[in-house]
Amino acid sequence: MRELVVLGTASQAPTRQRNHNGYVLRWDDEVILFDPGEGTQRQLLHTGVTATDLTRICVTHFHGDHCLGLPGTIQRLSLDRVPHPVAVHFPAGGAEYFARLRHATSFHETAELVVEPIEADGQRITVRGGTLEARRLRHSIETYGYRLVEPDGCRMLPERLSAYGIAGPAVGELLRVGHLDLAGRRVTRDEVSVTRPGQRFAFVMDTALCDAVYALAEDADLLVIESTFLESETALAAEAGHLTAAQAARVATESGVRKLVLTHFSQRYSDLRRFADEARRHFAGDLVIAEDLTTVPVPPRRVASAG
Structure with a gap:
């Protein structure tokens, strides 16, 4: 099973309809939780994904909407006595923040966390079903995007x-x-x-437009990318280190993305149809405007034709 489970789609502040960030990627035997924001435990309950399912946690950066769900998630791993090690990746420069979040309150820690910080741009981690690669993004603090690549078969x-x-x-x-x-x-x-192309998944959160965004998105079967603002706020997006829906859509087109998932919407927007309208002007492929508690399948494999 390869699919994305969306836990939350808000950015800096949640809304009545959108929880803080949270995304689970089911990739065969790997179940990766990306950017657990506040409320992650409750959102997991609504989706049927359990703490025991998780094999890995990836944090892009230590702004609250991307990490304040870590304390509860980590404590839940111990409460449920998860029997397998769970790897955790985050920017090495934020190690102090991670340590504080990990032990934010008193609890009996029984789960085995394998702490593996991202220490360099382009760092690669071998995972079940492929290689996880981290790329340094352009934001106000140290931030990494992630890319999961399955080898060709x-x-x-x-x-x-x-x-x-x-x-x-x-x-x-x-x-x-x-x-x-x-x-x-x-x-x-x-x-x-004939070659059976491996599948590729990319996860890009808070960033201004930069080379790393394109490197992560290249030939992705599924790209999950922030689109905090609309094009009318392009200057504000650049100042805050974020993308617009139009920028994200152009990246997807220029990078050969098959399915584009827009998320991380500013609370200033109540009608997300505007994001779809803007993105479709620049991207003709499969477009998803992420909604909380929905599931997005990874597209079927590309099939090379016999020569």
């Missing part, structure tokens, strides 16, 4: 396997070894398969 072509008389256990051997010797002829894996 291969798709065997039944008609070509049949033409060479390859079947049964021989197919598995061909996959493992890369070739088979048949009746004096070597058949390579490349002759009977």
